[in-house]
Amino acid sequence: MVYVVSQGCTLCGMCETECPVGAIRVGKGGAKIDPDKCIGCGSCADNCASEAIVPAP
C-alpha cells in the first residue's frame, strides 16, 4: 500500500525527513510521494503534524 499527501499539508517537511527510502520531496508545489519508491511503512503518516498523509485509495 502506498501513501499520498492530502490537502492538509503545510509543507513542514517532517515526512521528507522521516521517510527511510527517500520517496518524499517537499517543494513549492507541495509534498509528493513517489509511488514507485514508497514501501508503505507509514512512517510519514505517523509523523505528520497535520495528519495530511493517508493511504492511497
Ligand code: SF4
Ligand atoms: Fe516513505 Fe514510508 Fe511514507 Fe512510503 S509510507 S513515503 S516509504 S515514509
